[in-house]
Amino acid sequence: MKRENFGSRFGVLMAMVGSAVGLGNMWRFPYMVSEHGGAAFILVYILCVFCLCMPIFFAEFIVGRRSQSNAFGAFQKLAPGTGWKWVGLFAVVAPLTILSYYSVIGGWSIQYLFKACTFGFTERITQEYLDTMFAGFISSTWAPLLGHTLFLLTTALILVGGVKGGIERFGKVMMPLLYLLVLSIAVWTATLPGASEGFTFLFKPDLSKIDASVCAAALGQSFFSLSLGYGTMLTYASYVSKKENIATSSTTIAVSDLIFSLIASCAIMPAVFAFGLNTQGGPGLVFETLPYIFSKMPLGGLVAILFFLALLVAALTSAISLYEVGVAYLVEEKNMSRKKAVAIIFSVAWPIGVICSLSFGPLSDMKILGNIFFDFLDKLSANYLMTLGSLLIVIFVGWKMKRQDVFDEFTNGGTLTGNARLFRLVWPVLRFVAPLAILIIFISNLL
Numbered sequence: 001m002k003r004e005n006f007g008s009r010f011g012v013l014m015a016m017v018g019s020a021v022g023l024g025n026m027w028r029f030p031y032m033v034s035e036h037g038g039a040a041f042i043l044v045y046i047l048c049v050f051c052l053c054m055p056i057f058f059a060e061f062i063v064g065r066r067s068q069s070n071a072f073g074a075f076q077k078l079a080p081g082t083g084w085k086w087v088g089l090f091a092v093v094a095p096l097t098i099l100s101y102y103s104v105i106g107g108w109s110i111q112y113l114f115k116a117c118t119f120g121f122t123e124r125i126t127q128e129y130l131d132t133m134f135a136g137f138i139s140s141t142w143a144p145l146l147g148h149t150l151f152l153l154t155t156a157l158i159l160v161g162g163v164k165g166g167i168e169r170f171g172k173v174m175m176p177l178l179y180l181l182v183l184s185i186a187v188w189t190a191t192l193p194g195a196s197e198g199f200t201f202l203f204k205p206d207l208s209k210i211d212a213s214v215c216a217a218a219l220g221q222s223f224f225s226l227s228l229g230y231g232t233m234l235t236y237a238s239y240v241s242k243k244e245n246i247a248t249s250s251t252t253i254a255v256s257d258l259i260f261s262l263i264a265s266c267a268i269m270p271a272v273f274a275f276g277l278n279t280q281g282g283p284g285l286v287f288e289t290l291p292y293i294f295s296k297m298p299l300g301g302l303v304a305i306l307f308f309l310a311l312l313v314a315a316l317t318s319a320i321s322l323y324e325v326g327v328a329y330l331v332e333e334k335n336m337s338r339k340k341a342v343a344i345i346f347s348v349a350w351p352i353g354v355i356c357s358l359s360f361g362p363l364s365d366m367k368i369l370g371n372i373f374f375d376f377l378d379k380l381s382a383n384y385l386m387t388l389g390s391l392l393i394v395i396f397v398g399w400k401m402k403r404q405d406v407f408d409e410f411t412n413g414g415t416l417t418g419n420a421r422l423f424r425l426v427w428p429v430l431r432f433v434a435p436l437a438i439l440i441i442f443i444s445n446l447l
Protein backbone atom coordinates (compact mmCIF):
# COMPACT_ATOMS: atom_id res chain seq x y z
CA MET A 1 0.00 0.00 0.00
CA LYS A 2 1.34 3.40 -0.91
CA ARG A 3 1.62 5.71 2.07
CA GLU A 4 0.04 9.10 1.98
CA ASN A 5 2.42 12.02 2.21
CA PHE A 6 1.97 15.64 3.03
CA GLY A 7 1.53 17.58 -0.19
CA SER A 8 3.59 20.66 0.42
CA ARG A 9 6.43 21.89 2.52
CA PHE A 10 4.27 24.54 4.12
CA GLY A 11 1.60 21.96 4.81
CA VAL A 12 3.99 19.69 6.72
CA LEU A 13 5.33 22.52 8.78
CA MET A 14 1.87 23.77 9.59
CA ALA A 15 0.70 20.30 10.60
CA MET A 16 3.66 19.90 12.92
CA VAL A 17 3.26 23.41 14.30
CA GLY A 18 -0.42 22.53 14.63
CA SER A 19 0.48 19.52 16.76
CA ALA A 20 2.83 21.54 18.92
CA VAL A 21 0.73 24.68 19.32
CA GLY A 22 -2.37 23.90 21.27
CA LEU A 23 -3.91 24.02 24.70
CA GLY A 24 -0.37 23.51 25.94
CA ASN A 25 0.48 27.05 24.84
CA MET A 26 -2.71 28.87 25.63
CA TRP A 27 -4.10 26.98 28.59
CA ARG A 28 -1.21 25.09 30.24
CA PHE A 29 1.77 27.41 29.72
CA PRO A 30 0.27 30.61 31.20
CA TYR A 31 -0.93 28.84 34.34
CA MET A 32 2.36 26.98 34.76
CA VAL A 33 4.13 30.35 34.50
CA SER A 34 1.83 31.92 37.07
CA GLU A 35 2.14 28.99 39.47
CA HIS A 36 5.90 28.57 39.19
CA GLY A 37 7.30 32.03 39.67
CA GLY A 38 6.90 33.80 36.32
CA ALA A 39 10.12 34.74 34.56
CA ALA A 40 12.20 32.16 36.45
CA PHE A 41 10.01 29.40 35.04
CA ILE A 42 10.21 30.88 31.54
CA LEU A 43 14.00 30.98 31.72
CA VAL A 44 14.28 27.31 32.70
CA TYR A 45 11.67 26.49 30.09
CA ILE A 46 13.67 28.14 27.29
CA LEU A 47 16.79 26.25 28.37
CA CYS A 48 14.83 22.99 28.31
CA VAL A 49 13.55 23.70 24.81
CA PHE A 50 16.94 24.42 23.27
CA CYS A 51 19.24 22.14 25.25
CA LEU A 52 17.07 19.07 25.73
CA CYS A 53 14.05 19.15 23.48
CA MET A 54 15.88 19.97 20.26
CA PRO A 55 17.99 16.78 20.30
CA ILE A 56 14.90 14.74 21.14
CA PHE A 57 13.04 16.42 18.32
CA PHE A 58 15.86 15.50 15.93
CA ALA A 59 15.76 11.93 17.22
CA GLU A 60 12.01 11.56 16.62
CA PHE A 61 12.37 13.13 13.21
CA ILE A 62 15.20 10.77 12.29
CA VAL A 63 13.34 7.63 13.39
CA GLY A 64 10.10 8.68 11.69
CA ARG A 65 11.51 9.79 8.38
CA ARG A 66 14.07 7.00 8.11
CA SER A 67 11.46 4.30 8.70
CA GLN A 68 8.54 5.98 6.87
CA SER A 69 6.38 4.06 9.31
CA ASN A 70 3.98 4.48 12.20
CA ALA A 71 5.50 4.56 15.70
CA PHE A 72 5.29 0.78 16.21
CA GLY A 73 6.43 -0.17 12.69
CA ALA A 74 9.31 2.29 12.89
CA PHE A 75 11.12 0.49 15.69
CA GLN A 76 10.43 -2.88 14.10
CA LYS A 77 11.79 -1.73 10.78
CA LEU A 78 14.93 -0.11 12.17
CA ALA A 79 15.65 -2.79 14.77
CA PRO A 80 13.90 -5.95 13.56
CA GLY A 81 13.47 -8.84 15.98
CA THR A 82 14.42 -6.83 19.06
CA GLY A 83 12.52 -5.70 22.15
CA TRP A 84 12.43 -2.16 20.75
CA LYS A 85 9.03 -2.89 19.27
CA TRP A 86 7.66 -2.55 22.82
CA VAL A 87 8.88 1.02 22.84
CA GLY A 88 6.93 1.47 19.63
CA LEU A 89 3.86 0.02 21.25
CA PHE A 90 4.33 2.37 24.20
CA ALA A 91 4.46 5.29 21.78
CA VAL A 92 1.20 4.11 20.25
CA VAL A 93 -0.73 3.60 23.48
CA ALA A 94 0.59 6.49 25.60
CA PRO A 95 -0.91 9.36 23.51
CA LEU A 96 -4.35 8.06 24.45
CA THR A 97 -3.75 9.35 27.98
CA ILE A 98 -3.39 12.92 26.78
CA LEU A 99 -6.04 12.61 24.07
CA SER A 100 -8.64 11.65 26.67
CA TYR A 101 -8.21 14.61 28.99
CA TYR A 102 -7.26 16.98 26.18
CA SER A 103 -10.66 16.34 24.70
CA VAL A 104 -12.29 17.41 27.96
CA ILE A 105 -10.61 20.83 27.82
CA GLY A 106 -11.38 20.98 24.11
CA GLY A 107 -14.98 20.47 25.17
CA TRP A 108 -14.75 23.39 27.61
CA SER A 109 -13.59 25.58 24.72
CA ILE A 110 -16.63 24.54 22.69
CA GLN A 111 -18.91 25.52 25.56
CA TYR A 112 -17.11 28.84 26.05
CA LEU A 113 -17.26 29.52 22.33
CA PHE A 114 -20.98 28.97 22.52
CA LYS A 115 -21.19 31.37 25.47
CA ALA A 116 -19.19 33.96 23.55
CA CYS A 117 -21.46 33.60 20.52
CA THR A 118 -24.50 34.26 22.67
CA PHE A 119 -22.74 37.32 24.15
CA GLY A 120 -22.32 35.70 27.56
CA PHE A 121 -19.31 37.86 28.42
CA THR A 122 -20.76 41.32 28.60
CA GLU A 123 -19.54 44.54 30.08
CA ARG A 124 -21.05 44.22 33.52
CA ILE A 125 -19.51 40.85 34.25
CA THR A 126 -17.43 40.51 37.44
CA GLN A 127 -14.47 38.26 38.12
CA GLU A 128 -16.40 36.51 40.92
CA TYR A 129 -19.18 35.73 38.52
CA LEU A 130 -16.74 34.20 36.02
CA ASP A 131 -14.99 32.16 38.73
CA THR A 132 -18.26 30.79 40.01
CA MET A 133 -19.47 30.11 36.51
CA PHE A 134 -16.32 28.19 35.61
CA ALA A 135 -16.28 26.17 38.84
CA GLY A 136 -19.97 25.39 38.48
CA PHE A 137 -19.59 24.44 34.85
CA ILE A 138 -16.66 22.03 35.15
CA SER A 139 -18.10 20.32 38.20
CA SER A 140 -21.46 19.72 36.54
CA THR A 141 -22.17 16.41 34.85
CA TRP A 142 -23.75 16.87 31.46
CA ALA A 143 -22.54 20.09 29.84
CA PRO A 144 -18.79 19.21 29.99
CA LEU A 145 -19.57 15.66 28.86
CA LEU A 146 -21.42 16.99 25.86
CA GLY A 147 -18.45 19.22 25.04
CA HIS A 148 -16.01 16.34 25.37
CA THR A 149 -18.11 14.14 23.10
CA LEU A 150 -18.48 16.85 20.46
CA PHE A 151 -14.78 17.61 20.52
CA LEU A 152 -13.68 13.99 20.13
CA LEU A 153 -16.26 13.40 17.41
CA THR A 154 -15.05 16.42 15.44
CA THR A 155 -11.46 15.21 15.70
CA ALA A 156 -12.54 11.78 14.52
CA LEU A 157 -14.39 13.18 11.52
CA ILE A 158 -11.39 15.23 10.39
CA LEU A 159 -9.19 12.16 10.71
CA VAL A 160 -11.43 10.07 8.50
CA GLY A 161 -10.54 12.60 5.80
CA GLY A 162 -6.91 11.45 5.95
CA VAL A 163 -3.56 13.19 6.01
CA LYS A 164 -3.86 15.44 3.01
CA GLY A 165 -7.56 16.19 2.87
CA GLY A 166 -8.12 16.53 6.58
CA ILE A 167 -5.02 17.33 8.55
CA GLU A 168 -3.06 19.37 6.07
CA ARG A 169 -5.85 21.53 4.71
CA PHE A 170 -7.06 22.32 8.20
CA GLY A 171 -3.70 23.31 9.63
CA LYS A 172 -2.64 25.44 6.69
CA VAL A 173 -5.44 27.93 7.07
CA MET A 174 -6.03 27.97 10.77
CA MET A 175 -2.55 28.16 12.27
CA PRO A 176 -1.54 31.53 10.76
CA LEU A 177 -4.92 32.95 11.73
CA LEU A 178 -4.42 31.87 15.29
CA TYR A 179 -1.07 33.60 15.56
CA LEU A 180 -2.51 36.85 14.31
CA LEU A 181 -5.41 36.77 16.69
CA VAL A 182 -3.43 36.07 19.86
CA LEU A 183 -0.86 38.65 18.80
CA SER A 184 -3.57 41.30 18.47
CA ILE A 185 -4.92 40.50 21.93
CA ALA A 186 -1.37 40.79 23.31
CA VAL A 187 -0.87 44.17 21.65
CA TRP A 188 -4.09 45.46 23.15
CA THR A 189 -3.22 44.18 26.64
CA ALA A 190 0.15 45.91 26.44
CA THR A 191 -1.61 49.27 26.19
CA LEU A 192 -3.48 48.82 29.48
CA PRO A 193 -2.37 51.05 32.35
CA GLY A 194 -0.56 48.84 34.86
CA ALA A 195 0.38 46.22 32.27
CA SER A 196 4.09 46.79 32.81
CA GLU A 197 4.01 44.92 36.11
CA GLY A 198 2.84 41.91 34.17
CA PHE A 199 5.78 42.19 31.81
CA THR A 200 8.15 42.40 34.78
CA PHE A 201 6.56 39.24 36.16
CA LEU A 202 7.06 37.51 32.80
CA PHE A 203 10.51 38.71 31.85
CA LYS A 204 12.50 39.72 34.93
CA PRO A 205 13.60 36.45 36.49
CA ASP A 206 14.07 36.05 40.21
CA LEU A 207 16.67 33.28 40.15
CA SER A 208 16.07 32.34 43.77
CA LYS A 209 12.71 30.94 42.70
CA ILE A 210 14.34 28.18 40.64
CA ASP A 211 14.10 24.89 42.48
CA ALA A 212 13.59 21.22 41.62
CA SER A 213 9.86 21.58 41.24
CA VAL A 214 10.22 24.54 38.85
CA CYS A 215 12.70 22.53 36.75
CA ALA A 216 10.48 19.45 36.68
CA ALA A 217 7.44 21.52 35.73
CA ALA A 218 9.36 23.38 33.01
CA LEU A 219 10.73 20.20 31.51
CA GLY A 220 7.34 18.49 31.58
CA GLN A 221 5.80 21.55 29.95
CA SER A 222 8.44 21.63 27.21
CA PHE A 223 7.80 17.98 26.29
CA PHE A 224 4.08 18.57 26.41
CA SER A 225 4.21 21.68 24.30
CA LEU A 226 6.50 20.25 21.65
CA SER A 227 4.54 16.97 21.54
CA LEU A 228 7.68 14.96 22.30
CA GLY A 229 8.15 11.43 23.60
CA TYR A 230 4.76 10.24 22.48
CA GLY A 231 5.39 9.19 18.90
CA THR A 232 3.42 12.14 17.50
CA MET A 233 6.28 14.01 15.88
CA LEU A 234 7.72 10.65 14.86
CA THR A 235 4.49 9.74 13.08
CA TYR A 236 4.23 13.12 11.34
CA ALA A 237 7.91 12.97 10.38
CA SER A 238 7.21 9.68 8.64
CA TYR A 239 5.06 11.62 6.17
CA VAL A 240 7.78 14.19 5.50
CA SER A 241 9.63 14.08 2.20
CA LYS A 242 13.25 12.99 2.05
CA LYS A 243 14.24 16.40 0.70
CA GLU A 244 13.24 18.26 3.83
CA ASN A 245 15.96 19.59 6.14
CA ILE A 246 15.43 18.00 9.57
CA ALA A 247 17.45 20.58 11.50
CA THR A 248 15.77 23.67 10.06
CA SER A 249 12.27 22.16 10.14
CA SER A 250 12.54 21.09 13.79
CA THR A 251 14.03 24.40 14.81
CA THR A 252 11.33 26.37 13.00
CA ILE A 253 8.64 24.34 14.74
CA ALA A 254 10.23 24.64 18.18
CA VAL A 255 10.80 28.37 17.85
CA SER A 256 7.27 29.01 16.54
CA ASP A 257 5.89 27.04 19.46
CA LEU A 258 7.99 28.97 21.98
CA ILE A 259 7.03 32.32 20.49
CA PHE A 260 3.40 31.33 20.58
CA SER A 261 3.56 30.42 24.27
CA LEU A 262 5.24 33.72 25.02
CA ILE A 263 2.67 35.71 23.05
CA ALA A 264 -0.15 33.86 24.80
CA SER A 265 1.35 34.77 28.17
CA CYS A 266 1.72 38.39 27.05
CA ALA A 267 -1.94 38.37 26.13
CA ILE A 268 -2.92 37.15 29.59
CA MET A 269 -0.52 38.07 32.39
CA PRO A 270 -0.22 41.86 31.89
CA ALA A 271 -4.00 42.06 31.91
CA VAL A 272 -4.14 40.01 35.09
CA PHE A 273 -1.94 42.63 36.75
CA ALA A 274 -3.63 45.61 35.15
CA PHE A 275 -7.04 44.51 36.41
CA GLY A 276 -5.68 43.32 39.76
CA LEU A 277 -6.81 39.73 39.21
CA ASN A 278 -5.48 36.66 40.94
CA THR A 279 -2.10 35.60 39.50
CA GLN A 280 -2.46 32.07 40.84
CA GLY A 281 -5.10 31.28 38.26
CA GLY A 282 -4.48 27.53 38.01
CA PRO A 283 -6.02 25.49 35.19
CA GLY A 284 -8.94 27.90 35.03
CA LEU A 285 -6.75 30.89 34.10
CA VAL A 286 -7.75 31.02 30.44
CA PHE A 287 -11.40 30.39 31.16
CA GLU A 288 -11.81 32.75 34.10
CA THR A 289 -9.43 35.58 33.35
CA LEU A 290 -9.69 36.03 29.61
CA PRO A 291 -13.46 36.43 29.47
CA TYR A 292 -13.03 39.22 32.03
CA ILE A 293 -10.45 40.88 29.82
CA PHE A 294 -12.74 40.54 26.81
CA SER A 295 -15.56 42.16 28.72
CA LYS A 296 -13.36 45.25 29.11
CA MET A 297 -11.97 45.35 25.57
CA PRO A 298 -13.36 47.39 22.70
CA LEU A 299 -15.11 44.92 20.40
CA GLY A 300 -14.57 42.40 23.24
CA GLY A 301 -17.62 40.39 22.27
CA LEU A 302 -16.18 39.74 18.84
CA VAL A 303 -12.67 39.10 20.17
CA ALA A 304 -14.11 36.56 22.61
CA ILE A 305 -15.75 34.65 19.78
CA LEU A 306 -12.59 34.69 17.68
CA PHE A 307 -10.43 33.71 20.65
CA PHE A 308 -12.44 30.68 21.71
CA LEU A 309 -12.71 29.66 18.08
CA ALA A 310 -8.92 29.88 17.81
CA LEU A 311 -8.46 27.98 21.07
CA LEU A 312 -10.72 25.28 19.73
CA VAL A 313 -8.83 25.04 16.45
CA ALA A 314 -5.46 24.92 18.22
CA ALA A 315 -6.81 22.16 20.42
CA LEU A 316 -8.18 20.28 17.43
CA THR A 317 -4.94 20.30 15.43
CA SER A 318 -3.08 18.92 18.46
CA ALA A 319 -5.75 16.33 19.22
CA ILE A 320 -5.58 15.25 15.58
CA SER A 321 -1.87 14.48 15.96
CA LEU A 322 -2.46 12.51 19.16
CA TYR A 323 -5.24 10.58 17.48
CA GLU A 324 -3.27 9.96 14.26
CA VAL A 325 -0.55 7.98 16.10
CA GLY A 326 -3.01 5.21 16.94
CA VAL A 327 -4.81 5.40 13.61
CA ALA A 328 -1.58 5.07 11.62
CA TYR A 329 -0.66 2.04 13.72
CA LEU A 330 -4.00 0.27 13.23
CA VAL A 331 -4.14 1.03 9.50
CA GLU A 332 -0.58 -0.02 8.73
CA GLU A 333 0.03 -2.85 11.19
CA LYS A 334 -3.44 -4.33 11.53
CA ASN A 335 -4.61 -3.61 7.97
CA MET A 336 -7.71 -1.85 9.15
CA SER A 337 -9.67 0.68 7.18
CA ARG A 338 -9.12 4.27 8.32
CA LYS A 339 -12.73 4.53 9.41
CA LYS A 340 -12.56 1.46 11.60
CA ALA A 341 -9.26 2.57 13.13
CA VAL A 342 -10.74 5.98 13.96
CA ALA A 343 -13.76 4.29 15.57
CA ILE A 344 -11.60 2.00 17.71
CA ILE A 345 -9.49 4.83 19.09
CA PHE A 346 -12.68 6.75 19.82
CA SER A 347 -14.08 3.83 21.80
CA VAL A 348 -10.97 3.82 24.02
CA ALA A 349 -10.40 7.55 24.47
CA TRP A 350 -14.03 8.56 25.02
CA PRO A 351 -14.70 6.56 28.23
CA ILE A 352 -11.37 7.64 29.76
CA GLY A 353 -12.28 11.25 28.94
CA VAL A 354 -15.66 10.75 30.62
CA ILE A 355 -13.92 9.79 33.88
CA CYS A 356 -11.62 12.83 33.53
CA SER A 357 -14.55 15.14 33.02
CA LEU A 358 -16.51 13.70 35.95
CA SER A 359 -13.45 13.93 38.19
CA PHE A 360 -14.13 17.66 38.62
CA GLY A 361 -17.58 16.97 40.03
CA PRO A 362 -19.35 13.69 40.77
CA LEU A 363 -16.08 11.71 40.93
CA SER A 364 -14.01 14.32 42.74
CA ASP A 365 -13.60 12.04 45.76
CA MET A 366 -11.89 9.40 43.67
CA LYS A 367 -8.22 10.33 44.23
CA ILE A 368 -5.13 8.65 42.81
CA LEU A 369 -1.98 9.50 44.77
CA GLY A 370 -3.78 12.54 46.08
CA ASN A 371 -4.89 13.82 42.66
CA ILE A 372 -8.25 13.78 40.98
CA PHE A 373 -8.22 11.56 37.90
CA PHE A 374 -7.79 14.49 35.46
CA ASP A 375 -4.73 15.88 37.29
CA PHE A 376 -3.36 12.38 37.72
CA LEU A 377 -3.45 11.77 33.94
CA ASP A 378 -1.95 15.20 33.22
CA LYS A 379 0.96 14.70 35.63
CA LEU A 380 1.45 11.08 34.63
CA SER A 381 1.77 12.11 30.97
CA ALA A 382 3.80 15.30 31.14
CA ASN A 383 6.08 14.46 34.05
CA TYR A 384 6.60 10.73 33.59
CA LEU A 385 5.43 9.05 30.39
CA MET A 386 6.66 11.72 27.95
CA THR A 387 9.99 11.86 29.77
CA LEU A 388 10.26 8.09 29.58
CA GLY A 389 9.30 8.04 25.89
CA SER A 390 11.85 10.75 25.08
CA LEU A 391 14.56 8.91 27.01
CA LEU A 392 13.92 5.70 25.10
CA ILE A 393 13.89 7.45 21.73
CA VAL A 394 17.22 9.22 22.27
CA ILE A 395 18.79 6.00 23.54
CA PHE A 396 17.50 4.23 20.45
CA VAL A 397 18.99 6.78 18.07
CA GLY A 398 22.23 7.25 20.01
CA TRP A 399 22.96 3.64 20.87
CA LYS A 400 20.94 1.29 18.69
CA MET A 401 20.99 2.96 15.28
CA LYS A 402 24.24 3.06 13.34
CA ARG A 403 26.06 6.39 13.45
CA GLN A 404 26.23 6.40 9.65
CA ASP A 405 22.47 5.91 9.29
CA VAL A 406 21.73 8.70 11.73
CA PHE A 407 24.21 10.93 9.91
CA ASP A 408 22.66 10.12 6.52
CA GLU A 409 19.18 10.91 7.69
CA PHE A 410 20.21 14.12 9.43
CA THR A 411 22.20 15.39 6.48
CA ASN A 412 20.06 13.99 3.63
CA GLY A 413 22.81 11.59 2.61
CA GLY A 414 25.61 14.06 3.31
CA THR A 415 24.26 16.71 0.93
CA LEU A 416 23.48 19.27 3.64
CA THR A 417 26.89 20.51 4.69
CA GLY A 418 25.60 22.77 7.45
CA ASN A 419 23.85 19.83 9.06
CA ALA A 420 26.97 17.72 8.70
CA ARG A 421 28.84 20.27 10.79
CA LEU A 422 26.02 20.48 13.32
CA PHE A 423 26.01 16.71 13.56
CA ARG A 424 29.35 16.74 15.35
CA LEU A 425 27.64 18.54 18.20
CA VAL A 426 24.32 16.72 17.98
CA TRP A 427 25.75 13.20 18.09
CA PRO A 428 27.46 13.37 21.50
CA VAL A 429 24.45 15.21 22.89
CA LEU A 430 22.17 12.42 21.64
CA ARG A 431 24.41 9.71 23.05
CA PHE A 432 25.46 11.15 26.38
CA VAL A 433 24.11 14.51 27.41
CA ALA A 434 20.42 14.09 26.60
CA PRO A 435 19.94 10.57 28.03
CA LEU A 436 21.81 11.46 31.22
CA ALA A 437 19.98 14.73 31.76
CA ILE A 438 16.57 13.17 31.09
CA LEU A 439 17.39 10.25 33.37
CA ILE A 440 18.38 12.55 36.22
CA ILE A 441 15.19 14.54 35.87
CA PHE A 442 13.09 11.41 35.54
CA ILE A 443 14.53 9.93 38.73
CA SER A 444 14.25 13.19 40.65
CA ASN A 445 10.58 13.33 39.58
CA LEU A 446 10.04 9.89 41.04
CA LEU A 447 11.56 10.80 44.42
Ligand code: PHE
Nearest residue numbers: 020022023024224225227318
Ligand atom coordinates in the same frame (compact mmCIF):
# COMPACT_ATOMS: atom_id res chain seq x y z
N1 PHE B 1 1.67 19.96 22.09
C1 PHE B 1 0.27 19.94 22.32
C2 PHE B 1 -0.11 21.25 23.02
O1 PHE B 1 0.72 22.03 23.34
C3 PHE B 1 -0.18 18.76 23.10
C4 PHE B 1 0.33 17.47 22.59
C5 PHE B 1 1.11 16.66 23.38
C6 PHE B 1 0.05 17.06 21.29
C7 PHE B 1 1.62 15.47 22.90
C8 PHE B 1 0.57 15.88 20.81
C9 PHE B 1 1.36 15.09 21.63
O2 PHE B 1 -1.24 21.50 23.27
